[in-house]
Amino acid sequence: MGTAVDAANKVVNESLPSEKKVTVIFVLGGPGSGKGTQCANIVENYGYTHLSAGDLLRAEIKSGSENGTMIQNMIKEGKIVPSEVTIKLLERAIQENGNDKFLIDGFPRNEENRAAFESVTGIVPEFVLFFDCPEEEMERRLLNRNQGRDDDNIETIRKRFNVYMESSLPVIEYYNAKGKVRKINAAKPVEEVFEDVKAVFIPLHEKVVYSFGRIL
Numbered sequence: 001m002g003t004a005v006d007a008a009n010k011v012v013n014e015s016l017p018s019e020k021k022v023t024v025i026f027v028l029g030g031p032g033s034g035k036g037t038q039c040a041n042i043v044e045n046y047g048y049t050h051l052s053a054g055d056l057l058r059a060e061i062k063s064g065s066e067n068g069t070m071i072q073n074m075i076k077e078g079k080i081v082p083s084e085v086t087i088k089l090l091e092r093a094i095q096e097n098g099n100d101k102f103l104i105d106g107f108p109r110n111e112e113n114r115a116a117f118e119s120v121t122g123i124v125p126e127f128v129l130f131f132d133c134p135e136e137e138m139e140r141r142l143l144n145r146n147q148g149r150d151d152d153n154i155e156t157i158r159k160r161f162n163v164y165m166e167s168s169l170p171v172i173e174y175y176n177a178k179g180k181v182r183k184i185n186a187a188k189p190v191e192e193v194f195e196d197v198k199a200v201f202i203p204l205h206e207k208v209v210y211s212f213g214r215i216l
């Protein structure tokens with residue numbers, strides 16, 4: 001027989017939302033490699049929800065949050081915002097969304113991002129989709145992006161490339177050593193890159209019909 005306290009705890013526990021079980025794919029690659037562009041294609045075809053860490057940080061600046069000025073300064077300098085800020089935004093976006101499949105774009109960008117996300121959320125990515133692109137091509141794309149971003153100028157772009165080489169590539173290496181990286185040649189036209197992306201996603205989503213032990 002349980003006590004009254006046990007009974008009360010049971011009521012509380014049952015009214016709390018249970019831990020949401022989610023599938024996460026990290027989408028990584030240098031600035032301008034085409035992460036956002038290809039995520040839009042994946043969303044359209046495979047029903048994932050796209051969460052761009054950069055977009056969430058820019059929305060946080062616009063919302064007038066107390067961290068806004070700090071985030072704005074770091075983005076202008078091409079620096080990586082402290083993990084606790086970015087992870088809170090990602091966690092909130094995951095919890096608020098009805099979907100259970102997410103593309104997390106532009107995160108983790110350094111070892112601190114990676115380790116903190118894993119320990120705070122307990123989420124381990126299914127795999128890492130890595131867009132590999134030469135720096136000259138990424139630079140060309142960023143200088144032509146025309147989205148009015150204050151980090152798409154040559155001075156900040158150079159800083160972002162340095163941060164990518166020093167801090168982000170080691171994260172990709174970390175997952176590569178675990179066999180979790182799906183590397184895509186991103187130095188091709190958008191449609192051709194997407195053909196290669198599809199080759200990664202099709203096996204995950206095709207419906208296989210079995211009949212009497214045979215695949216139809």
Ligand SMILES: Nc1ncnc2c1ncn2[C@@H]1O[C@H](COP(=O)(O)OP(=O)(O)O)[C@@H](O)[C@H]1O
Binds near residue numbers: 187
């Ligand atoms: N395969 C591609 N070839 C040429 N331009 C591209 C390609 N993919 C994306 N772009 C363009 O390059 C710019 C950067 O792409 P974006 O998807 O924003 O990259 P990221 O999110 O990795 O910074 C955008 O203007 C986009 O339209």
Ligand SMILES: Nc1ccn([C@@H]2O[C@H](COP(=O)(O)OP(=O)(O)O)[C@@H](O)[C@H]2O)c(=O)n1
Binds near residue numbers: 030057076
């Ligand atoms: N995990 C992340 C992702 C982005 N950012 C910041 O946001 C900026 C823009 O990120 P982004 O992903 O939108 O940039 P792109 O790679 O899409 O060009 C980065 O240069 C960082 O300053 C961050 O601090 N931490």
Ligand SMILES: [Mg+2]
Binds near residue numbers: 036052106
């Ligand atoms: Mg982007």
